[in-house]
Amino acid sequence: MTAKDGGATTANDTFGSGNVPGEGSANGRSSASGRAAASEHGSTSGEGRALGSGNSRGVGGESIWANRDYVRWLIGDTTGMIGRTFSLFIVSFVVYDLTGSEGSAGLLQTIILVIMLVASIPGGVITDRSDRRRLIYLYSIFASVVSAGIFLYVFTGHLTYLSFVVLMSILALVHGFFGEATNAALRSIVSGTGFVKAQAANQGRDAAVHLAGRPLSGLFYGFFPWLPYLISTVFLAVQGFAFSRIERSLVPRVDEKKTADVPATESPTGEVPTIEHEAIVGEPSLSAGEGEPVKRPSMVADFVLGLRYMASRKTILILSVVITLINFGIAGIQALMVLSLIAQGYPAVEVGYLGAATGIALILVSTVAGRVAEKLPTGLIAILTLVWYTLCSIPLVFSDNYWVMLGCSFALGLGIPIANAAMLGYILGRTPESFQGRVSSLINIVAQALSAFAPLIAGIILEAYNSSLVAVIFTGVTLASLVIGLLSRRVRAIPAPADWEKYE
16 A cells, blocks of 8 residues: 555555555555445435435445546546656656666655655645545645646756755655545545445556556657656646536545544454544534534544554554565565666666556456455455565566566556455455545555665665665565465455454
């Protein structure tokens, strides 16, 4: 669970829960337990229920494509993803052209990811306290303005390494702070089994953007270095307009008045404990279900409550460790491939084909990912995908050949949709709507805590030694994630989505 889309590195093709971009997160929202999600939305206010026939939420057997608000959400999220891809994928090339150093390229990638992670902490809390539509408007405005600034610097030929670092850092701050809003808004639009279907559709969307966006951004950069940033400016602006067409309220709601007493332990029987948490509100008009408006807690209290909620889920904590390691390993492998090809003199468009290969694999698997993740035990899927990721990394220990890297990128993409739907699905599907922003940002922080430094580590070792040593180190990390998964009974025993609500 990492970045959502097209970021500064190829570090995030594995798990995408949020908008902390890494060059290719698979990140749509993950599937949820049908019964749990349906019950969470069952007591929303009249405004939330008054949708009309055209706004089916995808519960039961209804098609998510009949839900006009979901289609509008998908358009808005996709345009934003395209904007981020065009501005962030070429960071390594811009830095390498300015400095000629792989280490400098990796350093800026790490700076961008760290800023995004830090900004996502208050951003997740704000997302759960505010009208998410309003946050998306601000996101669209700020991101497009900063991207336009980079475009002007490049277009006029005044871009320097320092100015690029400053502008990209500001853009990273915007992505990190506001990035959770679009994904958190999805839980207000789609629930039940429709959430599983939406996840599979989002995976296909991600794949299509990766398939076309990365090679095109590299190609356009080769023709006119300013063109990717102009495209980014336009698409990030369109994102805000698309979300203005969504009819459903995007203000986070809770189903009933609850207290702030979140237990730190689980039931000795292994059943899901009763979690009571205080109502999380955004605007003063928010209410706890049909009751009176509830008093807004402080931001610190909100964040602490999110931590307590996470701490009470031991399975989620162990799964987060596994995800952190696999993200770190895959982030290093992908950063190695990009930086190695740049150092070998490959043009941006050919490096972008690595993302295209991953995108093709994503499209192929996303057509069945939702059904597979819905039927098979999540623990089994977790173990099998960890095995797969480890095997995909091994060839790079012995070769830095372009075609070997292309094959590894394709192979990695085959596991992404199912892994996202299963592991992220369990974590986010077991999380109430009012906790989505905080849990997403916390999971992002945990998952990216190490992988943010993968580009820097890969760049320094690659520049000082060779690609084989980098591959050995990060393949060892993926192997470590597999070992932890195999040794953890909690991870191995996670059931299929239909039984998630009975398992903690």
